Structure formats: structure tokens, C-alpha cells
Amino acid sequence: MPRKDVRGKRGAGDELEAALDELYASPPAGFVSRREELALRARTDGRAEDARRLHAARRPSLAAWAANLLRRSRPQESLRFLELGEALREAYGTLDRAGIKELSVRRRGVVAALSAQAAQLAAEAGHRLSASVRQEVEATLQAVLADPAAAEQWAAGRLESALTPPSDLLPGSGPPAEAARTAAARAATGSTPAKDEIGERRRERERRLARARQAAEAAEERLRERRTELTEADTGLRRAGEGHERAEEEVAAAERHLHAVREELQLSRQERREAEERRRTAADALARAEREAREAAQEAERAERAERAERRTGR
Template identity: 55%
Template sequence: MIMRRKGDRGEDRDDVEAVLDELYTTAPPDFVGRREELAAAARTAGRMEDARLIRAARRPTLAAWASNVLLRSEPEEGRRFLELGQALREAYKSLDTDAVKTLSEQRRQIVAAMSRQAAQLARTAGHQLSNSAQKEVESTLQAVLTDETAASQWGGGRLKSALSPPSVLPGASPPAPGTGLKPPRTTPESASSQTAVREERAGRRRQEQELARARKAAESAGRRLREQQRAQTAADTVLRRARDRYGRARDQLYAAEQKLKQARERLHRADLDRQDAEARHAAVADAVAAAERSAHEAEQEVELLGGSAE
């Protein structure tokens, strides 16, 4: 990444923010080396404050890195996941026990699916998440859905370590079964009792609306996640087939190169044989020419001697 030497402070801030975003999606084994490269580039560009900020970045754990990659690789899904968390936190504040139980089960399913997606992204990048790292990713996602501060931290895309969900969900603890949200027995003649009944009904309607919205958000998030997982599976299949084709083509190329090498060696030997044969042919031709001259001279001598004898 090249840093500009000149520009206003807004541009400078954009530069270093982009650098940090990239750095926190760099796999932990490569983090330190990449950090030093980026810090050196900032110093070379005269950006000493940026260099200090980059140098101060700390390497994330494998689980934190996978969580960052999950957010950065699917920004739209990440945004919807954050919105789902906000809706769930609001819903938890006014739901009864049964509704909380239903919503919590949906939340666990979504978190498990998102965690598997993060593990797949990590494998694609060449890093296998251990069981403990996988659980840390799940813990981080649970925290994002249940805690506003955790959601803000993950939404920044620069986690250094895994997050933990709160021990108690946002808002008041849900009432125990059979004890919460049931109006006391009142007499119809009491105006205050009628008011309490109306308020209770209104409260229940609000709860039902909140639950419906939360369930709809959870179901929508689940559908989108399943679509993304199917797309990921299809992409994995295409990648695997492409790698297989590449491997076969590479083997064929190697075999062809070996054949070409052997053919060139045969050609070289044949050329040497040709040169040797041409040399022998020339030598024989010279010998034949010499013999022809000798024979011709001998014939002439015979003719001369024959003429003298007469």
C-alpha cells in the first residue's frame, strides 16, 4: 500500500485507517512482518504519526483475526448481523420467558452458522481454527448479539482478542414461568383494575410485536446466511475443480517439457551423427577423387608407353 506524501488531514486519516483495516485482516503469523512494512512505508512518506499508530497495532489472536475476516469479507452480512443484534437486545427487554427461550434458540443457530462460516474463511486463507479458537469465535458473535459495546468493537473490524457475552442479557431478567406478565385478579368494578388490564393488553401487544420483529430479523438473517453458505460451498467446489485442472495441466506441462528435453537431446545427437557422416562422406569423396586422378594418370602413362613401344 502506497501512502501519499501530501494531502489534507482528512486524507491522512483515511490513509492510516485503511492501513489498519488491512493489517487486522492479515493472518497472525504474518502480522508483525506486515506491520513493520507498513510502518516503514509511512516513515518513508514522512508520515511519522501514522507510522507510530501502525507500529502500536497489536497482533490479534487467531479467533479475533477470523472474526475480523468474517466482518470484512461479507460487509453487508456483517451489517445485518449487527442490526439483528440491536433488534434482539431491544426485544429481550420486554419478552416473557417462552419468547426469550425461542429467540435464544434462534440466536444460537445463527451464531453457530456464522462461526462455521468464519472457520471456512480461515481455512481458505490457509489457517485451521482449533476447537478452542472456534469456541472463541462463537463467544465473540454471542457477545455481538447481546452487548452493545461488543457490537461496536466487532463492527470496527480490529479485534485483538475474543469477546465474551454478558452473563445477564440486556434489560431486566425475564420473569420465571408462570409468575411474569400475568395480571392479578381484579374486579370489573374497579377503574384502576380496568386501567391495569388495558395496560397489560397493550404491553402484551408490544411484546408480541417486538417478538415478531425479532423473529423476522432472525429468520431473515438465517436465510441470508444459508444462501451465503451455499454460495461458499459452490465456490469451494469451483476452486477445488480449478485446482485439480491446474494440477493436471502442470503435470502435462512437465511431461511435455521432459519429452521436449529428450527430443532436443536426440536432435543434438543426430546432428553430431550428421556432422560426422558428412565429414566421412567428404573424406571418402576426396579419396575417390584422388583415386580417379591416379587412375587417369596411370591410363595416360599406359597410353604413352604403348605408343613408344610401337
Template identity: 60%
Template sequence: MERKGARRRGGDEHDVEAVLDELYATPPARFVPRREELAAAARTAGRAEDARRIHAARRPTLAAWAANLLLRSRPQESRQFLELGNALREAHRALDPDAIKELSAQRRRIVSAMSRQAAELALEAGHRLSDTVRHDVESTLNAVLADPDAADQWAAGRLHSTLTPPAAFPSARPQTAPASPRAERTDELAVRRRAREEELTRAREAAEAAGQRLRDQRAEHTAAEASLERARDRRDQAHQQVEATEQRLRQEREVLKQADRDHGQAEKQLHTAADALARAEREAREASREVERLGRRRAR
């Protein structure tokens, strides 16, 4: 899909439009560092105006990035989605109830499908979309269908924030001849009725989405409570194990102290025995020498 008003891409690696396209395909967490890197490269190459444009690029929200990713990754589906928006706006301008009914049913189904695709693409790129972000993606897609300016912004592939759909589709029908006051009144009532029906449909969809988010949050809350309970059990078990280990450690320290005392006593006993042994050896040697001396005297 070619972006409206964009230059054709050539082989020039310094094409600022191509650089901006690459930048808006970058996940939000890496957007600012990559932007500064690309701007610095443009300044180094002497392209001051390109550097200014790159530096002015605004970091997209996660929902805006997912919508950009959807446009780039699903060009055929995105083109058909833009065509559906054209058909819906034309049906509302023409006040064609049958076309509006049929296309509105397609709108709800296709917006839901496109939102799921955006979430899947974001997950493949390493980012899980929360229910709130999914809601923002759907808001942007609904705006694209209802508002031609929003459609042009999305088709450019450089959204930086969520688009908000108007309260109702444009329904002003061009007239080739002046209408009678009664016809004008009838058209005005039809326009108001169609606007109320559209507003009611949006309100019901918003209520359904809010109910689904509430159910999801309750499920997450229940899962979090269960996880907390498991963590508490593991913590209690760990405390018990620590207390048992500390008790064993205290007991082993007492055993070690007793062993140290026994060791000290044994060393003392060893020293005493060694001293006694040395004295006994000296006395034995002296006695042996005395025996020898007396023996020699007797022999004389």
C-alpha cells in the same frame, strides 16, 4: 459495512484507517512483520503520528482474526447479525417472552452458522481453526449479540482478542411513570427469572459444546493412537530391513575379504610363474646357443 466513527476512504494511499483495515485483514502469523513494514513506510513518508498508530496496533488472536475476516467477507450477513443483536437486546429490555423465545432460537442457529462460515473462510486463507478457536469465535459472536459495546468493536473490524458475552442480556426496561412497589417487585422477579433462564441456556450450550469438543478430542486421540501403531509397524519393518541389509553387508564383506585374499594369492602365483617363465626362456636361449656352438665346432 461502514465502520462506526471511521473516516470515509478516499483515493489517498496514505489513509491510516485504510492501512489499519488492511493490517487487521492480515493473518496473525504475518501481522507483526506487516505492521512494522507499514509503520516504517509511514515514518519514511514523514507521517509520524500515523506510524505511531500503526505500530500500536495489537496482533489479533486466531479467533479474533477469523471474526474480523467474517465481518469483511460476509458484509450482508454481518449486517443482519448486528440487527439481530439489536432486536434481541430490545426484546430483553421490553421483557417480551415471545420475541425472546423466537429470537433466541434464531441466535443459536445463526451463531452456529456464522461460526462455520468463519472456519471455512479461515481455512480458505490457509488456517484451520481448532475446536478451541471455534469456541472463541462463538463466544465473540454471542458477545456481539448481547453487548452493544462488543457489537461496535466487532463492527470496526479490528478485534485483537476474544470477546466474552455477559451473563445475561440487558433487561432494564425504561419506565415513563413511577411503578408501584408490587409492579417493581414483579418486574424484578421477571428480570431475575429471565436472567436465570438465559444463564441456564448458556450453560447448556456450553455443556453441549464441551461435550462435542470431548468427542472430537477422543476421535483425534483414537486416530493418533492408530497413527502411532502404524508408525511403530513401519519402524519395526525398517529395523528388520536394516538388520537384514547389515547381515548381507557383513556376508558380502567376508566374500570381499576372501576375494582380496584370492587375488593376492593369484598375484603371487603370477609373479612366481613369471619368474619361472623368465628362467625357462633364459635357459632355452642358452641351450640354443650351446647347440649352435657345438654345431660349428663339429663342422670344422
């Protein structure tokens, strides 16, 4: 039965899902800063629970990011890959040898092709995958084929760490076929329950070892993430300190400028008072000169009238 694309179930208006999709599409180097931006936006919009879930998102390992990138960038190939996984698991479950053989050949070719595509997509995004990271991508794809839970995780496109194939399903390059051959051999030779028990204990030890390795890898990845966050926090603190120093210098410069302007204002006020005083003095002098001029004119007019009167009398 073909597998549906789980991303299609999300409502178009679901802001949280859209933000998480954007976040896990971001390259690992910018994951933390983008996460904080999206969480802050959610808090500013009053979506506290969305902000909490965004802040809780963990930065994916490089292999997990490459697998997510493949899932999102190649949706049709990814859907066919998920369908191949369902067919493989059904064939292994029914011990259909012909189906197992045919599908196993397809599995190896498809895993190699998709792993190469993931490496190419990562390189185009500026992250060249090392050989060990490519092996983690291949292991993740093997896990997707073997384990329905792993298929669900990868289909969502939000892996945080590389997946490990179950040891009893896909331990290496062609495991389930080996499981089928073991079951057929047991039926033909009549293996005893004691041998079955020993084999089961061995498989259980392998499963525990695989889980322990996966837990150790996850812990190492969390350690790397914490170190990255600390480095980014140190960088942010240094930039904030530099910004604070620049702001203090600007404040000091502004204060110096303000002091100089105040001194200029005080000087201009003094000059204005002196100018006003000079104007009053000049105005007073002008008034006196005008008064004296009027008085002199009046005196001259009186003298002229007296002279005319004397001339008339003398005749």
C-alpha cells in the same frame, strides 16, 4: 433501527485507516512483519503519528482474526447479524417474551452458521481452527449480540482478542431468556429485597469472574504475541547475521581480487617499462644502422667517382 456499517464512515483518502484495515486483514503469522513495513512506510512519508499508531497495533489472536475475517468477507451477513443483536437487546429490555423466543431461535442458528463460515474462511486462508478456537469465535458472536460495545468493536473489524458475553446478558446458550423468566418469577412470587440483593451479589461475582477470565486470556494472548515477536526478532537477527557474514566474505573476496589486480597492474607496468626500454634500444640501433648505411653509401659513391676519374686520366 438498522445499524450502519461503520467502515463506510472512513474517508477514501485516509491512509492510516486503509493501512489498519489491511493490517487486520493479514493472517496473524504475518501481522508483525506487515505492521513494521506499514509503519516504516508512514515514517518515510513523514506521517510520524500514523507510524506510531500502526506500531501500537496488537496482533490479533487466531479467534479474533477469524471473527475479523468473517466481518470483512461477509459484509451483508454481518450487517444482518448486527441488526439481529439490536432486535434481541430491545426485546430483552422490554421483556417481550414472544419476541425473545423467536429471536433466540434465530440467534442460535445464526451464531452456529456464522461460526462455521468463519472456520471455513480461516481454513481457506491456511489456518484451520481448533475446537477451542471455534468456541472463542462463537463466544465473540454471542457478545456481539448481547453487548452494543462489543458490536461496535466487531463492526470495525479490528478485534485483537476474542470477546466474552456479559454474564448477565448472555451467559452460555440462552441466558437473556433466563433473565426474563427470573424477572417474571420474581413478579409472580414476590421475591424479597434480601433475596434480590443476594442474587445481585452472585451476578456481580459472575461478572467479576468473567472479567478476570477475559483479562487472563488477554494477558496470555499478549504473552504469546511477545513470544512470537521474540521468535521473529531472533529469526531476523539470524538472517541479518548470515547476511553480514556473506557481506564480509564478499568484501574479503573483493579485497583478494583487488590485490591480485594490483599485482597484475604492477607486473604490466614493469613489462611496459621493459618494452619501452627495448624499443628505445632498438630505435637507437636502427638510427645507428641508418647512419652507418648512409655513410657507407656516401663512401661507396666517392670511391666510384674516384675510379671513374682515374680511368679518364689513364686514357
